[in-house]
Structures are given as C-alpha cells and as structure tokens.
Amino acid sequence: MRIGTLKESYVADAALFDSRTQHVWLAIAAAALLLFPFMANDYWLYMACLVAINIASSAGLNILTGYTGLVSLGQAAFMGLGAYTVAILQLRWGTPLALNLLAAGVVAMLGGLIVGVPSLRVKGLYLAIVTIAATFIAHFLFANFDFTGGTSGLSMRPARVFGTDLDTSFRLYWLIVPVTVLMLLGAANLFRTRIGRAFIAIRDRDISAEVLGIALLKYKLLSFGLSSFYAGVAGGLFAYFFRVITPESFPLSMSIFFLAAIIVGGMGSTLGSILGAAFMTMVPELLKLVFDLLPGGADLTVFLAPVRLVIFGALIIVFLVFEPLGLAEMWRRTRRFFHLWPFKN
Amino acid sequence: MNQQAMSPRRRGLMLGAAATGLAALTQPLAVLAQDASEIVIGGSIPMTGVFAFAGVGINDGIQDYVKIINDAGGIKGRKVKYVPEDTAYKVDVSVAAFKKITSQNKVNVYYGDSTGFAKTINPELERNGNILMAGASFASELNDPKKYPHQFLVGPDYTEMFGILLKHIAKEKPGAKVAFVYSDSEFGRDPIEKSEAAAKQLGLTVAIKIMTAAGSVDVSGEVIKLRRAAPDYTIFHGYILAPIPEFITQGKQQGMKSKWMGTFWTMDSSTVMKMGADGDGFMGVMPYRYYYDTEAAPMLEKIRAMRPEYQSTAYTQGMLAAMLFLESVKRCLDAGKPLTGDAMKAALNSLKDFDTGGLIGVPISIPGNSIPVGRVYKADMKAQKMVPASDWIKL
Numbered sequence: 001m002r003i004g005t006l007k008e009s010y011v012a013d014a015a016l017f018d019s020r021t022q023h024v025w026l027a028i029a030a031a032a033l034l035l036f037p038f039m040a041n042d043y044w045l046y047m048a049c050l051v052a053i054n055i056a057s058s059a060g061l062n063i064l065t066g067y068t069g070l071v072s073l074g075q076a077a078f079m080g081l082g083a084y085t086v087a088i089l090q091l092r093w094g095t096p097l098a099l100n101l102l103a104a105g106v107v108a109m110l111g112g113l114i115v116g117v118p119s120l121r122v123k124g125l126y127l128a129i130v131t132i133a134a135t136f137i138a139h140f141l142f143a144n145f146d147f148t149g150g151t152s153g154l155s156m157r158p159a160r161v162f163g164t165d166l167d168t169s170f171r172l173y174w175l176i177v178p179v180t181v182l183m184l185l186g187a188a189n190l191f192r193t194r195i196g197r198a199f200i201a202i203r204d205r206d207i208s209a210e211v212l213g214i215a216l217l218k219y220k221l222l223s224f225g226l227s228s229f230y231a232g233v234a235g236g237l238f239a240y241f242f243r244v245i246t247p248e249s250f251p252l253s254m255s256i257f258f259l260a261a262i263i264v265g266g267m268g269s270t271l272g273s274i275l276g277a278a279f280m281t282m283v284p285e286l287l288k289l290v291f292d293l294l295p296g297g298a299d300l301t302v303f304l305a306p307v308r309l310v311i312f313g314a315l316i317i318v319f320l321v322f323e324p325l326g327l328a329e330m331w332r333r334t335r336r337f338f339h340l341w342p343f344k345n
Numbered sequence: 346m347n348q349q350a351m352s353p354r355r356r357g358l359m360l361g362a363a364a365t366g367l368a369a370l371t372q373p374l375a376v377l378a379q380d381a382s383e384i385v386i387g388g389s390i391p392m393t394g395v396f397a398f399a400g401v402g403i404n405d406g407i408q409d410y411v412k413i414i415n416d417a418g419g420i421k422g423r424k425v426k427y428v429p430e431d432t433a434y435k436v437d438v439s440v441a442a443f444k445k446i447t448s449q450n451k452v453n454v455y456y457g458d459s460t461g462f463a464k465t466i467n468p469e470l471e472r473n474g475n476i477l478m479a480g481a482s483f484a485s486e487l488n489d490p491k492k493y494p495h496q497f498l499v500g501p502d503y504t505e506m507f508g509i510l511l512k513h514i515a516k517e518k519p520g521a522k523v524a525f526v527y528s529d530s531e532f533g534r535d536p537i538e539k540s541e542a543a544a545k546q547l548g549l550t551v552a553i554k555i556m557t558a559a560g561s562v563d564v565s566g567e568v569i570k571l572r573r574a575a576p577d578y579t580i581f582h583g584y585i586l587a588p589i590p591e592f593i594t595q596g597k598q599q600g601m602k603s604k605w606m607g608t609f610w611t612m613d614s615s616t617v618m619k620m621g622a623d624g625d626g627f628m629g630v631m632p633y634r635y636y637y638d639t640e641a642a643p644m645l646e647k648i649r650a651m652r653p654e655y656q657s658t659a660y661t662q663g664m665l666a667a668m669l670f671l672e673s674v675k676r677c678l679d680a681g682k683p684l685t686g687d688a689m690k691a692a693l694n695s696l697k698d699f700d701t702g703g704l705i706g707v708p709i710s711i712p713g714n715s716i717p718v719g720r721v722y723k724a725d726m727k728a729q730k731m732v733p734a735s736d737w738i739k740l
Contacts, residue, residue, distance in 0.1 A: 041448040042444050042447070042448050043441065043444040043445040043447075043448040043449075046440065046441060046444040047441060047444075050437060050441070143529065150534070151529075151530060151531035151533075151534045151535075152486060152531060153531075155464065158468075167468065167472065168472075169444070242436070242437075242440070242465050243465070243468060244461070244464045244465045246461060246531055247531075248461065248530065248531060249436070249461070284438075285441060285445075288430065288431070288445075301390075301392065301404070301429050301430070301431065302392050302401055302404050302405075302429075305392035305393045305431035306392070306393050306397075308393075308431070309393055309433070
C-alpha cells in the first residue's frame with residue numbers, strides 16, 4: 001500500500017490516475033511520445049508504429065481473454081476484417097480516414113458478435129477452436145471474393161488528412177499512436193464501469209456471475225464485440241500502415257502472437273497488453289541489435305539468426321516460469337520497491 | 346510483504362536486462378561511419394522460418410559474389426558491402442529490416458524475400474528513388490515495369506515458367522492433355538488463369554485444374570480426380586515438395602501415365618531427390634544451371650572452387666541477383682550517371698545478350714522486369730542429379 005494517497009470520495013478512489021507521482025510520470029510519457037518522432041530515425045518510427053498497432057490489438061484481446069476469461073484465437077481474423085473494410089471503403093468510395101477506421105471497428109465487431117455466440121455453450125480450449133474456425137473462414141472469404149482482390153489482395157493509397165498524405169512512418173505515427181492511446185484509455189476506463197466489472201465476474205466464476213444477475217450472453221457477446229472492435233481498428237491502422245493487404249497478411253500465427261503477448265505481458269491488465277505487445281515485437285529486434293555488436297558481419301548473421309530465435313523463446317519461458325503473472329506484475333513489483341525505498345520491501 | 350520482496354538476484358537480472366536493452370537501443374547511434382564510396386547491397390533474407398531452406402543459400406550466393414568482386418578490386422575501385430538481416434519470412438519483419446538497413450547505410454540495391462514484401466515496400470522504393478530491388482519472388486504481378494519501376498525478377502515470372510513448360514510440351518507432344526495442380530495461395534494461383542489461355546494458344550488442352558490447401562497431405566480424393574482426367578502432363582505449382590510426392594506415388598499406383606512437372610521452388614536438386622524412386626523422370630523448369638552441370642560455365646567453376654559441396658539453386662539465384670545488381674551499378678558508373686533507381690533500372694534494361702558466366706546457359710536480355718528464359722530439366726534418380734530435358738527456351 002502506498003502512503004500519502006488519501007482519498008476523500010468514491011470518485012477519487014475510482015480515479016484512473018490517482019496520485020501526483022502518476023500524473024508526473026504520465027506527463028513525462030506524453031512528452032516522450034511527442035518528442036520521439038523528432039529524435040528517432042525511420043527504423044525506430046516504423047517499430048513504434050508497429051508496436052502501437054500490436055498494443056491496440058492486444059488490448060482488445062485482453063478485454064476478451066484477460067478480463068472475461070474467453071480464450072480467442074481469432075484476433076487476426078478480426079484485424080483482417082477491419083483492414084479489408086478500410087481498404088475497400090478507401091478504394092471504392094474514397095471515404096475519410098476517421099469514418100473508415102470507425103467502420104473497420106464496427107464490421108469487425110459484427111464479426112466478433114457472430115463468432116461469440118457459441119461462447120455461451122463452450123469455453124476454454126473448445127472456444128479457442130471455434131475462434132480458429134473464424135480465422136479459416138475469414139481467410140477463405142478474403143481469398144475468394146473479387147471485391148477483396150482475391151489472393152493478390154488490395155493495394156491502397158496513403159491515408160489523407162487535411163491534404164497531407166500519411167505516407168511515411170513519421171506522419172503515420174501521429175495517427176497510429178494517438179488512436180492507440182485513446183483505445184488504451186478506453187480499455188482502462190472500461191473496468192471502472194459496470195460492464196467491465198461484469199466481465200471480471202464472468203471470468204472469475206460465470207455461474208456465480210449469473211446468480212448475481214449478470215446476463216451471460218449479453219456480456220459475453222459484448223466482450224467479444226468490444227474485443228473485435230479493437231482488433232478491427234487495429235486492422236484498419238495496419239492497412240494504412242502497410243498499404244498492401246492480402247489474405248496471408250492475417251495468419252493464425254498472428255492470433256497466437258497476440259495471445260502470447262497478453263500472457264507474457266499479464267492477463268487482465270491494460271499495462272500487460274502494452275508490455276506484452278512491446279516485448280513480443282521489440283525483443284527479437286533488440287536481440288538483432290545486440291547480435292549486430294558481435295564482430296563477423298554477414299558471415300555470422302546466418303549462424304546467429306536461429307540462435308536469436310532460441311534465445312527469444314528461452315526468454316519467454318524464463319519470464320513465464322519466474323513471473324507467471326507477466327511483465328505487468330514485474331513492473332508493479334519494481335514500482336513497489338521504489339515506493340518503499342529506502343525501507344526494506 | 347515477503348511475497349513482494351525483490352531479491353538481489355532478481356534485481357540483478359532486471360538490471361542486466363535493462364543494460365542489455367540500453368546497449369541495444371543506443372547501438373544504431375554507434376554505427377561505424379560508412380565509407381562514402383562503398384556500394385551497398387541490403388538484404389531482407391529469410392535465414393529462419395519456413396523459407397530458411399532457400400534464404401541461407403541466397404545469402405551465401407550474394408556474399409560469394411560480393412567477395413569475388415571485392416577480391417577483383419571492386420567496381421571502378423569502389424568496394425561492395427553486403428548488409429543482410431534475417432526476416433523469418435515475415436513481411437513486417439522484412440520491412441523493419443529494410444528500414445533498419447537503409448537508416449544505417451546508404452543502400453544502392455536491395456534483395457527482398459517475398460512477394461508480400463516486394464508489394465509493401467514498392468511505394469517506399471519510389472519515394473526513396475535511389476534503390477534498385479530484386480528478390481526471391483517470381484510473382485507475375487511484379488513483372489510490370491510501370492507499377493514496379495525499381496524492381497526486377499531474377500528469372501522468368503511464374504506465368505513465364507508455365508509458358509516455358511507448355512512450349513516444351515507442345516513441341517514434345519502436340520495437342521497433349523495437361524493438368525494444373527496448385528495450392529490455394531497467392532503463390533499457387535498466380536499463373537493459372539493466364540496459363541490456361543496460353544495452353545489453348547499452343548493447341549494444348551487443360552484437362553483439369555485441381556486446387557489443394559497449401560500444406561495438404563492427404564490428396565487421395567484429388568488423385569482420383571486427376572486419374573479420371575488422364576492428363577499427359579501434370580504441372581504442380583505453389584508447393585515446395587508436399588504434396589507432390591503423394592500425387593506421384595498414388596498416381597503411379599493407380600496406373601497413371603502422366604509426366605510430372607514442377608516450377609522453380611520445387612526444382613532444387615535436393616528437393617526433387619527427396620521424392621525417392623517414384624520421382625524418377627520428374628521434370629520442371631529451371632532458369633539456371635545446376636551446380637554440377639558439366640557444360641562450360643566459368644562462374645560455376647568458380648563456385649565449385651569456392652564451395653566444393655553442392656550449392657542449391659537458391660544460391661545461384663542469390664548470386665545472379667548480386668551479379669545483375671552490380672552490373673547495373675557498373676554500367677551507371679561507366680556512363681557517369683548517378684546511382685538512382687531509374688538510372689540503375691535503365692542500365693539493367695540495357696543488358697543485351699549479357700553473359701552470366703554460365704549461370705544461365707544462354708546470353709540474356711532484360712527488356713522489362715523479368716528474364717524470360719529457362720530450360721526443362723529431368724530427375725535422374727540413379728545418378729541423383731537433374732539432367733537437361735530440353736534446350737534453353739526463350740519466350
């Protein structure tokens with residue numbers, strides 16, 4: 001328990017950011033996000049955008065899997081629905097970016113609601129299999145309709161905002177990162193509401209939740225819908241970012257990636273989504289940079305590439321063994337250490 | 346409270362991880378200054394993942410050619426530097442590799458690992474304007490100089506590969522019945538529609554088209570359909586190996602007399618030899634000579650001297666890509682032109698009857714984005730080699 005955070009009202013008690021220290025850190029983080037594009041090169045900007053997209057999608061999956069306890073391996077399919085919606089709207093009707101992203105979320109949400117129906121009858125691994133089916137159905141639809149461009153997919157023009165083409169990582173950063181921040185704030189706030197608490201109750205014991213008056217079907221579908229909405233918007237950002245989408249852009253392995261991200265990051269934690277997605281996206285790249293420090297150049301690259309993957313896999317195992325609650329719990333522990341320092345913690 | 350305690354070991358581990366991360370983050374700032382005169386070949390190379398079987402060979406091929414050129418003094422005295430990155434055959438990682446390499450080096454030419462990457466990075470290439478790119482993809486879509494002005498294919502595109510096979514079939518057995526068996530993927534579907542029309546033009550009949558899942562293993566239903574169609578030739582595309590051996594084995598067991606054929610990514614010697622005895626006589630299109638070809642080829646002799654063990658056709662592809670890259674650069678420098686994407690592509694397109702040192706058996710020209718030439722080779726399981734079954738065929 002932290003000292004010096006006296007609450008005088010329930011509103012203050014439920015506040016998302018409740019201390020001056022948090023406000024200071026948030027201001028520093030916001031300043032860092034604002035300054036980053038002016039200091040980073042194209043590679044780091046690209047990685048920042050990619051991490052942000054992955055965070056947005058992971059946050060959505062965390063609502064469904066981490067908070068509601070419904071395992072899903074369909075996140076990539078819902079991202080695909082969002083990406084194709086954006087691409088089709090842009091190419092056919094030239095609709096504006098904001099509308100396209102919103103539509104991406106809504107279309108993916110509808111997909112999520114359909115896939116979510118069986119969640120009332122099946123859960124755990126069985127539900128995971130149902131959501132895998134969604135991936136295959138989505139792939140089939142993307143690959144076989146003319147308006148989705150078949151197996152060749154669709155190539156898009158850059159997004160255009162106020163007469164400016166968002167065609168570089170620098171420009172896209174100002175779209176992707178703010179949208180992701182908004183989505184994260186939305187996710188964090190969700191769990192201060194009745195809806196979010198209902199999700200948690202369902203996760204902890206669905207029968208008890210029903211006894212408490214929580215309509216299981218409604219809230220499970222809502223969770224699926226919200227999660228898919230997040231995936232859809234993330235898919236829309238993905239489409240604007242890569243500007244080429246094909247049925248192969250959203251494989252099952254991508255869904256597994258997001259599931260791994262929230263497990264490594266910490267299920268049932270918004271911070272976990274951020275840390276997990278950042279870990280899964282950045283660690284392989286950081287390992288490359290570390291390996292680049294070794295002498296040997298191109299000769300060594302071919303030998304070190306598989307070693308790097310092994311180390312990445314081992315790192316995930318180590319984290320899960322030593323910290324099953326994920327990176328978010330490590331973060332919390334570190335924070336507690338500094339809260340109590342210099343006293344023994 | 347004890348549960349929340351941070352042990353010294355854990356703290357040490359975390360500090361170690363933080364230090365490693367910091368070192369990694371600051372590393373790009375410490376990149377050694379690049380020699381301004383260096384010619385840089387960047388590469389998104391799939392050294393791990395599903396395409397690693399080819400990526401390692403491609404990497405070796407490019408690296409060896411760079412060594413040959415540098416040992417001979419470089420290009421007009423300028424050394425060549427090769428900067429590869431592993432991509433695990435993932436488009437987002439390939440793009441990250443491109444961004445990283447181009448942020449740290451003034452890249453002149455670039456090798457990409459997939460069709461997805463080639464399509465995704467194309468707007469970036471156009472914006473950059475100073476990079477010429479080729480890669481592992483033979484997608485027909487990329488064979489469009491207007492849409493992909495700074496890219497080229499290191500061989501015929503998939504439709505042209507089919508064209509070479511169909512031309513061979515039409516010559517060997519006029520009016521033959523042909524079957525297309527392909528995977529349900531962008532790769533698999535690529536040449537099918539156009540090749541059906543091409544077959545008709547050559548007086549051939551496409552008896553059946555069978556699409557299978559990309560990784561399918563049980564193909565007994567498809568084999569029955571194929572047997573009923575009784576083709577004289579069956580062309581597989583969109584696979585590396587599976588399910589081709591299953592088709593051939595079951596087809597032969599059911600008395601099929603079809604000749605079996607494949608396209609480039611199936612045709613490496615080591616891949617075909619895995620088909621076992623049933624693969625004897627398996628044919629396919631190959632734009633390059635095999636490592637062990639005995640016909641006069643100075644570059645093959647050089648390769649064999651450098652690497653006494655068998656080198657895959659992916660190796661040859663990588664080496665030829667590097668050769669064409671550097672020939673384009675050389676022609677630009679000879680003409681006193683700047684190394685822009687446009688100038689290098691124009692230099693590439695100026696190649697007329699260019700001698701590849703025997704990597705391709707005939708002199709080549711590159712009027713557009715592809716090299717529309719190839720040869721039909723056949724598996725000799727006894728000799729464990731691919732042997733020529735036709736002369737070089739130009740489209």
